[in-house]
Amino acid sequence: MSKEIGITVTKNDDFSEWYTQVVLKAELADYAPVKGLIVLRPDGYSIWESIRSALDEKFRKEGIRNGFLPVLIPESLLGKEKKHFAGFNPEAFWVTHSGNNEIGDRLALRPTSETLAYSMYSKWIKSWRDLPLKINFWNTALRAEIKATKPFLRNSEFLWQEGHTVHTTPKEAEEEVMKILDIYKKTVEEELAIPVITGKKSEKEKFVGAVYTTTMESLMPDGKALQMGTSHFLGQNFAKPFDVKFSDKDNVENYAWQTSWGVSWRLIGAMIMVHGDNKGLVLPPKVSPIQVVIVPIYYSEADAKKVIEKANEIEKILLDKKIRVHVDRRSELTPGFKFHDWELKGIPLRIEIGPKDIAKQKVVIATRHNQEKTDLAIDKIDGEINVILEKIQNEMFDAAKKMLQERSRSVDDYEKFKEELEKGGFLYAPWCGDENCEEKIKEETGAEIRVIPFEEKNQNTKCVYCGKSSSITSIFARGY
Amino acid sequence: MSKEIGITVTKNDDFSEWYTQVVLKAELADYAPVKGLIVLRPDGYSIWESIRSALDEKFRKEGIRNGFLPVLIPESLLGKEKKHFAGFNPEAFWVTHSGNNEIGDRLALRPTSETLAYSMYSKWIKSWRDLPLKINFWNTALRAEIKATKPFLRNSEFLWQEGHTVHTTPKEAEEEVMKILDIYKKTVEEELAIPVITGKKSEKEKFVGAVYTTTMESLMPDGKALQMGTSHFLGQNFAKPFDVKFSDKDNVENYAWQTSWGVSWRLIGAMIMVHGDNKGLVLPPKVSPIQVVIVPIYYSEADAKKVIEKANEIEKILLDKKIRVHVDRRSELTPGFKFHDWELKGIPLRIEIGPKDIAKQKVVIATRHNQEKTDLAIDKIDGEINVILEKIQNEMFDAAKKMLQERSRSVDDYEKFKEELEKGGFLYAPWCGDENCEEKIKEETGAEIRVIPFEEKNQNTKCVYCGKSSSITSIFARGY
Numbered sequence: 001m002s003k004e005i006g007i008t009v010t011k012n013d014d015f016s017e018w019y020t021q022v023v024l025k026a027e028l029a030d031y032a033p034v035k036g037l038i039v040l041r042p043d044g045y046s047i048w049e050s051i052r053s054a055l056d057e058k059f060r061k062e063g064i065r066n067g068f069l070p071v072l073i074p075e076s077l078l079g080k081e082k083k084h085f086a087g088f089n090p091e092a093f094w095v096t097h098s099g100n101n102e103i104g105d106r107l108a109l110r111p112t113s114e115t116l117a118y119s120m121y122s123k124w125i126k127s128w129r130d131l132p133l134k135i136n137f138w139n140t141a142l143r144a145e146i147k148a149t150k151p152f153l154r155n156s157e158f159l160w161q162e163g164h165t166v167h168t169t170p171k172e173a174e175e176e177v178m179k180i181l182d183i184y185k186k187t188v189e190e191e192l193a194i195p196v197i198t199g200k201k202s203e204k205e206k207f208v209g210a211v212y213t214t215t216m217e218s219l220m221p222d223g224k225a226l227q228m229g230t231s232h233f234l235g236q237n238f239a240k241p242f243d244v245k246f247s248d249k250d251n252v253e254n255y256a257w258q259t260s261w262g263v264s265w266r267l268i269g270a271m272i273m274v275h276g277d278n279k280g281l282v283l284p285p286k287v288s289p290i291q292v293v294i295v296p297i298y299y300s301e302a303d304a305k306k307v308i309e310k311a312n313e314i315e316k317i318l319l320d321k322k323i324r325v326h327v328d329r330r331s332e333l334t335p336g337f338k339f340h341d342w343e344l345k346g347i348p349l350r351i352e353i354g355p356k357d358i359a360k361q362k363v364v365i366a367t368r369h370n371q372e373k374t375d376l377a378i379d380k381i382d383g384e385i386n387v388i389l390e391k392i393q394n395e396m397f398d399a400a401k402k403m404l405q406e407r408s409r410s411v412d413d414y415e416k417f418k419e420e421l422e423k424g425g426f427l428y429a430p431w432c433g434d435e436n437c438e439e440k441i442k443e444e445t446g447a448e449i450r451v452i453p454f455e456e457k458n459q460n461t462k463c464v465y466c467g468k469s470s471s472i473t474s475i476f477a478r479g480y
Numbered sequence: 481m482s483k484e485i486g487i488t489v490t491k492n493d494d495f496s497e498w499y500t501q502v503v504l505k506a507e508l509a510d511y512a513p514v515k516g517l518i519v520l521r522p523d524g525y526s527i528w529e530s531i532r533s534a535l536d537e538k539f540r541k542e543g544i545r546n547g548f549l550p551v552l553i554p555e556s557l558l559g560k561e562k563k564h565f566a567g568f569n570p571e572a573f574w575v576t577h578s579g580n581n582e583i584g585d586r587l588a589l590r591p592t593s594e595t596l597a598y599s600m601y602s603k604w605i606k607s608w609r610d611l612p613l614k615i616n617f618w619n620t621a622l623r624a625e626i627k628a629t630k631p632f633l634r635n636s637e638f639l640w641q642e643g644h645t646v647h648t649t650p651k652e653a654e655e656e657v658m659k660i661l662d663i664y665k666k667t668v669e670e671e672l673a674i675p676v677i678t679g680k681k682s683e684k685e686k687f688v689g690a691v692y693t694t695t696m697e698s699l700m701p702d703g704k705a706l707q708m709g710t711s712h713f714l715g716q717n718f719a720k721p722f723d724v725k726f727s728d729k730d731n732v733e734n735y736a737w738q739t740s741w742g743v744s745w746r747l748i749g750a751m752i753m754v755h756g757d758n759k760g761l762v763l764p765p766k767v768s769p770i771q772v773v774i775v776p777i778y779y780s781e782a783d784a785k786k787v788i789e790k791a792n793e794i795e796k797i798l799l800d801k802k803i804r805v806h807v808d809r810r811s812e813l814t815p816g817f818k819f820h821d822w823e824l825k826g827i828p829l830r831i832e833i834g835p836k837d838i839a840k841q842k843v844v845i846a847t848r849h850n851q852e853k854t855d856l857a858i859d860k861i862d863g864e865i866n867v868i869l870e871k872i873q874n875e876m877f878d879a880a881k882k883m884l885q886e887r888s889r890s891v892d893d894y895e896k897f898k899e900e901l902e903k904g905g906f907l908y909a910p911w912c913g914d915e916n917c918e919e920k921i922k923e924e925t926g927a928e929i930r931v932i933p934f935e936e937k938n939q940n941t942k943c944v945y946c947g948k949s950s951s952i953t954s955i956f957a958r959g960y
Contacts, residue, residue, distance in 0.1 A: 030600060033557050039548065041604075045547045066529065067522050068525050092578070098624030
């Protein structure tokens with residue numbers, strides 16, 4: 001494989017350049033003509049489809065159904081919840097004309113849909129019978145990015161889902177917030193093999209308009225934190241301006257209690273960073289567009305026929321097991337070129353089969369994540385491949401979890417904090433809860449409170465910044 | 481059921497009002513705050529999801545994969561193919577600002593994605609090895625509608641899919657155009673139970689930028705035609721301005737041959753119009769969010785327990801058969817209210833079960849499309865329900881086909897043509913092929929050439945307008 005086709009830098013030497021090359025050369029995505037926007041190629045979109053169907057299945061069990069909202073929101077509607085509007089206004093795209101006609105009330109491209117959804121909900125909800133109402137929307141959000149953009153991590157338009165639920169009691173709404181966070185954690189850990197820490201955001205970092213925000217955070221190999229998804233308790237903050245009311249069993253009218261939550265294609269970015277290596281992408285089997293690639297190896301016409309026949313047989317066995325399999329039948333390309341090509345694309349399992357293998361009634365199995373090769377008897381393929389794929393999935397998760405644990409540590413001294421921060425990773429540190437300390441730390445070090453974990457590690461210590469009594473352990477890190 | 485909840489006009493008396501009421505009261509969709517835009521509620525979106533998965537399965541078998549394109553297209557790019565741009569320019573939404581910053585090259589919201597997709601394709605395609613390239617995009621298109629808008633039929637933003645393929649030869653591209661049209665026809669006829677006529681559009685009515693457009697047209701109960709989907713042969717019309725080139729096996733560079741094609745949620749509008757009745761929506765079983773609704777009937781606590789238990793048993797049997805079933809467990813609502821509610825929502829099959837039914841080991845089966853009721857022995861539920869659902873699907877298609885045939889007829893005299901046109905329906909008429917005659921007919925009668933059917937009915941006759949020799953039979957109708 002020529003240098004131009006493969007990845008030309010190592011993950012350690014130039015992480016940022018490595019990332020971009022993997023995205024482009026593994027053909028997941030490409031830059032669109034407008035700065036900050038990307039296009040997803042079929043392999044990239046297929047991963048998103050896998051995430052979508054894993055979430056849809058869990059949403060359905062939770063009684064959540066899908067709907068559709070248009071992308072255009074009138075400025076007047078967006079402005080109804082003041083703090084929320086102030087938060088999104090600077091990054092909104094504005095439609096001012098249709099054809100040659102100027103539009104009176106400018107239209108924002110949806111930065112998020114709380115305002116639009118709740119203006120509808122207020123029409124649909126009459127009584128307690130209509131609740132809970134739980135609708136999810138698979139769409140895109142648009143937020144003009146002026147900072148450096150990066151495929152999947154920072155784009156002016158991104159694929160995501162946004163869920164919006166309405167409840168009769170705050171208790172039920174808060175339980176929903178946690179159920180969703182749990183669905184997110186399970187999906188990310190089980191499908192993408194990325195461990196996450198769940199907890200709350202600080203007041204400063206919460207979603208604009210929420211009572212509080214719960215979050216799941218993960219750690220990238222460059223030592224920076226990445227927010228992987230958030231689930232917000234909105235209280236009645238939107239119900240009041242948007243008039244989301246219901247009459248209860250006694251016919252008394254009440255404002256409803258709401259939640260909203262979302263994950264985006266940023267999850268794909270995390271997956272690339274956490275699992276990729278110097279050869280390119282490494283895909284967890286559960287979301288890989290192709291799980292097993294079969295490369296027939298032959299150097300004569302006579303061998304070709306025999307080998308391809310056997311490859312076709314194996315393909316059939318795997319298709320019957322619902323495994324996503326592909327036989328690389330391209331002629332005029334060497335097996336070596338094909339190996340590198342599929343390694344670059346991160347296909348978890350490769351089966352190599354040549355005349356000598358057939359003679360011995362076996363194939364060679366190459367696993368992408370650990371770059372190991374072993375023999376497997378052909379009659380074991382039927383029973384073993386699914387087991388191997390599951391093993392790969394688990395080993396990828398375990399490796400990521402080990403990395404997260406190794407790079408997480410507690411510090412309670414500010415000098416030590418600053419020193420450790422330079423090494424990257426998660427710093428568990430006591431914090432008094434004062435926003436002033438949080439801001440000072442950010443100013444002086446660039447570290448933010450990423451998450452206040454639900455499981456606190458220590459209590460009744462002193463704030464790492466001001467020394468006042470603290471019962472809040474927070475995870476600090478520099479982030480994306 | 482109160483008048484306010486049910487449909488208050490008949491389909492015959494006020495078709496337009498009937499349609500709108502069905503859409504809103506069956507809770508498929510609702511008006512968004514911006515004129516011309518709608519929101520899909522879960523039942524409406526679920527029908528779209530069924531259409532999507534039926535098409536996705538067929539696309540996959542045809543080697544078509546899904547991708548993602550952003551919604552923003554620079555004006556400079558949209559303008560590269562002149563005729564195409566002129567066609568869409570008047571109805572484009574224009575983004576002029578991000579936050580408070582003015583954007584230099586204005587951004588159009590995607591009216592269709594040929595220009596964006598092909599600017600990407602020209603980067604991705606190098607040699608014949610990269611072809612055919614077949615990508616489909618599930619997204620929305622935005623076209624500012626100034627005329628009267630109507631849910632699913634005429635909206636400024638609509639859900640659709642747009643496919644874009646690239647080929648080495650015109651023959652292969654033209655075959656693809658036909659394969660897609662065939663997939664569309666199968667999907668609409670088999671899933672939505674709506675018969676369509678396929679053929680070509682006239683030069684005047686073709687897609688701006690295409691060499692020719694193939695179409696499928698259907699007839700609505702008010703006698704107007706509805707375009708249900710189109711598949712375009714683009715020739716090299718876009719390949720040249722967008723530089724979509726490949727080097728062939730002899731290393732010679734050639735412009736590629738392209739197709740594009742799409743169907744939209746307009747299909748849902750057609751389904752509502754064709755099958756609905758005075759009680760509301762009538763859904764074909766294949767796309768109905770709920771296929772079978774079970775209504776337990778009881779008037780005492782003692783009966784309630786027994787009846788609900790039996791309903792739960794039946795639910796389990798049907799779930800095991802992968803039937804989408806729902807038990808209406810709402811208390812404090814009468815069976816009569818529930819019947820009307822599910823009829824309004826168009827659920828194809830209702831199972832009624834009360835204490836007397838249980839005593840006789842049977843249930844009552846009510847089929848929505850023909851409003852018939854029959855008894856079914858409980859031990860036959862397991863084997864029969866799927867058969868009944870299939871029968872409903874077929875009967876709905878047959879009824880729609882009968883309507884289409886009854887309202888299609890041939891005319892070759894212009895006076896007769898004008899007279900017949902007033903009755904609505906499809907008029908097969910000879911046409912000389914001159915755009916002037918086509919335009920005159922439209923001006924004088926409002927009828928357009930909807931489709932030039934692949935199967936011509938007569939030949940070597942005289943043009944219905946000018947009397948010149950004609951070998952083209954066209955279907956004329958007033959349309960949506």
